[in-house]
Amino acid sequence: MSKKGFAGFDPEGLERAAEAVRELSQSPHAQSVIQLQIRQQEAKSEEAKALQKERELKKITHDHEERRKTLQKNLEINKETADYNDKLERKRHTDKLKLQDEFQEQQRKKQEESIKREEKLKRETMEHQLKIEEKRLLIKGKVDAEMYRKNHDLHKQELLMREAERRETYKQIFQLNFNQLSLGFEYLMNNPSFMYKFFLYTASITTAFYFSRHSIQLGKNILFLRIETNLQKKLYIFLGSRYLESVIGKPSLIRETSKLSYKQFYKFPLKFYKQVTQNEQILKKNIFQNIILAPELKDNLQIISHALINKKKHQAPLRNLLFYGPPGTGKTLFAQQLAHSSGLDFAIMTGSDIAPLGSQGVHELNKVFDWANKSSNGILLFIDEADAFFRKRENWNSIEKSYGRSRYKLT
Numbered sequence: 001m002s003k004k005g006f007a008g009f010d011p012e013g014l015e016r017a018a019e020a021v022r023e024l025s026q027s028p029h030a031q032s033v034i035q036l037q038i039r040q041q042e043a044k045s046e047e048a049k050a051l052q053k054e055r056e057l058k059k060i061t062h063d064h065e066e067r068r069k070t071l072q073k074n075l076e077i078n079k080e081t082a083d084y085n086d087k088l089e090r091k092r093h094t095d096k097l098k099l100q101d102e103f104q105e106q107q108r109k110k111q112e113e114s115i116k117r118e119e120k121l122k123r124e125t126m127e128h129q130l131k132i133e134e135k136r137l138l139i140k141g142k143v144d145a146e147m148y149r150k151n152h153d154l155h156k157q158e159l160l161m162r163e164a165e166r167r168e169t170y171k172q173i174f175q176l177n178f179n180q181l182s183l184g185f186e187y188l189m190n191n192p193s194f195m196y197k198f199f200l201y202t203a204s205i206t207t208a209f210y211f212s213r214h215s216i217q218l219g220k221n222i223l224f225l226r227i228e229t230n231l232q233k234k235l236y237i238f239l240g241s242r243y244l245e246s247v248i249g250k251p252s253l254i255r256e257t258s259k260l261s262y263k264q265f266y267k268f269p270l271k272f273y274k275q276v277t278q279n280e281q282i283l284k285k286n287i288f289q290n291i292i293l294a295p296e297l298k299d300n301l302q303i304i305s306h307a308l309i310n311k312k313k314h315q316a317p318l319r320n321l322l323f324y325g326p327p328g329t330g331k332t333l334f335a336q337q338l339a340h341s342s343g344l345d346f347a348i349m350t351g352s353d354i355a356p357l358g359s360q361g362v363h364e365l366n367k368v369f370d371w372a373n374k375s376s377n378g379i380l381l382f383i384d385e386a387d388a389f390f391r392k393r394e395n396w397n398s399i400e401k402s403y404g405r406s407r408y409k410l411t
Contacts, residue, residue: 251367253354257347258339259375291330291337301334309342322386332384339380346380347372351388 148155189195250257293301304321323331332348339346349368354361372379 251364251371253349253364253368254347254371255350255353257345257379258336259345259347259379291334293330305338305341308338308344311342332382335380335382342380344378344380345375346382348382348384351383351385355388 323334325331335348336346354365357364368381372381
């Protein structure tokens with residue numbers, strides 16, 4: 001049995017070890033045994049170090065694998081978090097758009113209801129006004145009819161007196177014109193030399209005007225054929241011929257005019273006689289004789305007509321007028337009557353004639369205005385179908401195309 005010392009320590013092992021050391025030290029192979037033990041210890045130490053390194057390497061590999069798994073897990077968690085946040089953001093945006101749409105729909109419904117209420121109120125107001133106007137017109141019609149029945153005899157007498165006065169006026173005008181004409185013929189018969197000179201001058205002037213345009217055109221062509229004529233002379237001759245042609249002739253855009261051209265110069269004595277013998281008051285009075293208009297429109301045109309007729313007396317400027325209405329309502333007739341009553345010459349052109357001219361339209365219009373400015377009496381220029389060229393610049397191509405299509409169909 002082993003003997004235990006203090007605190008349970010057994011010294012028997014130490015004693016055996018000490019005994020073994022003494023025996024080993026006395027042995028001849030002690031040094032070899034010690035070296036072998038040292039080598040074994042070194043081998044065990046190297047093996048322990050290799051095992052330690054292998055454990056460390058495994059630990060590092062395990063740590064790297066754990067980090068990789070942790071990083072991958074974190075990435076998956078971050079991706080899931082980002083997807084969830086994106087889903088929430090999309091849902092919030094969708095809800096926001098839905099709320100905006102609902103708000104706009106509510107606002108639109110409110111506006112529609114407000115507009116419907118306003119339209120209903122306007123409609124009720126207009127219906128009320130129409131009922132009031134209808135009652136007023138009925139009352140006015142009854143009053144006018146009653147007044148007309150009461151004053152029927154007075155109106156009849158006034159109409160008879162007006163017609164009698166008109167017939168007497170026409171009779172006096174015819175008598176005055178006949179007396180003036182008879183005095184003129186009597187003067188011519190009593191003065192054969194004057195009659196001979198009058199007819200001679202009339203025939204000479206008529207012949208001169210008739211051949212002037214053709215002579216000017218022929219002379220212009222002959223002069224331009226000469227090679228030795230310089231450019232300046234050609235320009236002067238061209239401008240002079242154009243000037244004489246504009247004074248004597250009539251522009252191609254003018255369809256009808258009361259201004260006498262060289263082809264109508266034989267009408268000059270008759271026109272001069274009418275201007276001398278006409279009664280201005282009768283012309284003013286009968287300007288609307290053959291035209292039927294609404295009372296308000298007639299009053300407005302009457303004011304414009306008086307201002308134009310009395311332009312020289314009152315130094316009033318001439319006005320530009322725009323007549324709008326369907327065909328056959330008397331626009332051209334009123335323009336002719338107004339020009340005749342005011343002592344002006346009238347000229348009629350058509351707006352649809354300008355579109356086929358293309359780029360030459362401006363030049364032709366300038367010729368018309370230059371020709372009108374050279375009139376001593378003044379010209380009332382009436383542009384019929386003015387909407388054909390009073391358009392925006394970008395619409396001219398469509399006008400020319402439509403004209404080309406219509407011309408193609410006609411051919």
